[in-house]
Amino acid sequence: MNARKIKKFLHVGCGKKNIDNTPFPKSIWEEIRFDIDPSVNPDVIGTMTEMHQIKDNSLDAIYSSHNIEHLYPHEVIIALKEFKKKLKPNGFTLITCPDLKSACSLVCQDQLLEPAYESFRGSVAPIDIIYGHRTSIKKGNIYMAHKCGFTEKALISVLQQAGFLQVMSKTRPSEFDIWALATCSEWNIENIKSTAIKFFP
Secondary structure: OOOOOOEEEEEEOOOOOOHHHOOOOOOOEEEEEEEOOHHHOOOEEOEOOEOOOOOOOOEEEEEEEOOHHHOOHHHHHHHHHHHHHHEEEEEEEEEEEEEHHHHHHHHOOOOOOOOOEEEOOEEEOHHHHHHOOHHHHHOOOHHHOOOOOEOHHHHHHHHHHOOOOEEEEEEEOOOOEEEEEEEOOOOOHHHHHHHHHHHOO
16 A cells, blocks of 8 residues: 555445545545445445444544435434544545535426436436436436435534534535535634635535
């Protein structure tokens, strides 16, 4: 292993992706792939709400891209508390998920079923952003169904309820997503800003 890889991050809900599809540079970070679906060959098979396979206080960061919307609302805070428990005292979690506010702006224009953008899975309409990608679900991938959703304000609130002390966030209406960086301890404001700049798109 490269001697410079001194930090570990958990790639939650990795799917078929790996570190190359994350904001974490290989030169610094070591990736642990974590997913509920064994078919994607993760390093660890498990669920966000019960991460007993991961040692407490062992991670420098957790990256969760488009996962928490697949939980029921009451499960979200359980999962985020699990994240915090697995992080080192100075660790952080980086989360991105669909932005319901942006999606609902199209729904209010009666564009529920009209393409909002193109992805590697094909066209994505507001109904897919809100409820989960219909084509994937139709093919049997029930893990793609959405059971809750967030606005930027709601995501910040649930992270704070889970015990994260500081949250820096960003909404990208044109991309229909929200990004949030949440810290386990009190960071210098310049430190959290510079970290957010490094990891936010």
